[in-house]
Amino acid sequence: MxxxxxxxxxxxxxxxxxxxxxxxxxxxxxxxxxxxxxxxxxxxxxxxxxxxxxxxxxxxxxxxxxxxxxxxxxxxxxPCAVVKNRTDLKIMDIEEKLRSLKRIKKALNQLAASCSGRGPVGDCPILQALGGDRTW
Amino acid sequence: MxxxxxxxxxxxxxxxxxxxxxxxxxxxxxxxxxxxxxxxxxxxxxxxxxxxxxxxxxxxxxxxxxxxxxxxxxxxxxPCAVVKNRTDLKIMDIEEKLRSLKRIKKALNQLAASCSGRGPVGDCPILQALGGDRTW
DNA sequence: TTACGCCCTGTACCATAGTACGAAGTCAAG
DNA sequence: CTTGACTTCGTACTATGGTACAGGGCGTAA
Missing domain, CATH: 1.10.1660.10 (Multidrug-efflux Transporter Regulator; Chain: A; Domain 2)
Structure with a gap:
């Protein structure tokens, strides 16, 4: 050995x-x-x-x-069921993460679509959407 | 004020x-x-x-x-393009995370499907799949 | 004026999953 | 027998996003 x-x-x-x-x-x-x-x-x-x-x-x-x-x-x-149960819980956990990420992606896509990429950052619709439209 | x-x-x-x-x-x-x-x-x-x-x-x-x-x-x-660029990068980042989580979920589903939930943990196909079929 | 609640600072601590490092001891090849 | 690589231990540090706490100062109402 x-x-x-x-x-x-x-x-x-x-x-x-x-x-x-x-x-x-x-x-x-x-x-x-x-x-x-x-x-x-x-x-x-x-x-x-x-x-x-x-x-x-x-x-x-x-x-x-x-x-x-x-x-x-x-x-x-x-019992083996205990292991299966943890696995099932982990699957649900991951499904929750997937849902959350999809929500995020959708929101980001909307931001990106609103922005032509032209012009100065002062007019950027992305920052405006995030921050309200105020300038600090 | x-x-x-x-x-x-x-x-x-x-x-x-x-x-x-x-x-x-x-x-x-x-x-x-x-x-x-x-x-x-x-x-x-x-x-x-x-x-x-x-x-x-x-x-x-x-x-x-x-x-x-x-x-x-x-x-x-x-330029506003810089902000848009970061947003686009973040979207790609999230897409990568989504792909990864989907892979994980698929693998876990396969494990869960292989296990009836009956019997002792010693025979559990989930642990066997994770660890090879050896007993330490 | 005193009491209570807020505010200040610096520092330590939480979880997560490691990585890095110094000082000392060990092992094997040449 | 020496050299270099490897191992040991304890402790500190990394990144991330905060939270907690002690010991003091401030502010205001009764």
Whole structure:
């Protein structure tokens, strides 16, 4: 069984060494055994754990949520429904963000359409719309 | 001409007093004149300036971007096109965020669909998909 | 005049997700 | 055995957008 140093783990998982230490402080990865010298000895599959975190992050989970997700695993009797439920909640969360961004985009498009791009900024309809039409 | 104290301005603009001081530190609102006592004296239209900031924030601009937007006003000869350009960039920015969120949502939906919600978490297809199918 | 509420300053703190750095110890190659 | 790369720890710093608080000064009404 090979074992990895922090640096090797970092390289394989494609993250910064400090990120690994940070995850350990956060309790997202367990403290690995140490050599006499104090060097950490990570098992091979620590790479998979880091990648779990990274994939979940890409899917919009925060580190806190990921930690909760990982904690569920500790008790294999936890019903799978709990995990599905978090996923569904996250989907709703993302739908809310999508709605909000679409609203924003619509408003910005209206501003952009109102502005020819010609003339001095003093007459800019975009700034006027944002600020009322006063000059401070 | 009425003039406002920090607290009055905060109340009218519907923000925290500390937020106003924070904006002043950031250079987002100019330092107002003071009374003998040191009390700030805001002109009435400071309310509009705060609201400009708040509206722009709602539209997805960061304080830094808002500051740049406000700085454009200082020289009324700045062409309006500059403002339009920033707006267009921000629209593209938001479109990018929308694409990203849609990708995430799709991936999460696939995960959620793969999971019946029944059975123990040890067999959960969601966690398996995130982590590879290993048990740490 | 005293009491209460506001205002002033500077600084520290919150969450989020890391990154950077110094000082010291360790490991491996030459 | 030395050198250079790597590891350890603790702490401080980054960016973002504020919030909180202590210790003092000010303002006004009763």
């Amino acid at each position: 090979t074992s990895l140093t922090t640096g090797q783990l970092a390289k394989r998982a494609n993250v910064n060494v400090e990120t690994i230490r940070y995850y350990e402080r956060r309790g997202i990865i367990p403290e690995p055994p140490r050599r006499e010298s104090g060097y950490r000895q990570y098992p091979d599959d620590a790479v998979a754990r880091i990648q779990f975190v990274k994939r979940a992050q890409e899917l919009g989970f925060t580190l806190k949520e990921i930690q909760e997700l990982l904690n569920l695993r500790v008790d294999p009797e936890t | 009425t003039s406002l104290t920090t607290g009055q301005l905060a109340k009218r603009a519907n923000v925290n007093v500390e937020t106003i001081r924070y904006y002043e530190r950031r250079g987002i609102i100019p330092e107002p004149p003071r009374r003998e006592s040191g009390y700030r004296q805001y002109p009435d239209d400071a309310v509009a300036r705060i609201q400009f900031v708040k509206r722009a924030q709602e539209l997805g601009f960061t304080l830094k971007e808002i500051q740049e937007l406000l700085n454009l006003r200082v020289d009324p000869e700045t």
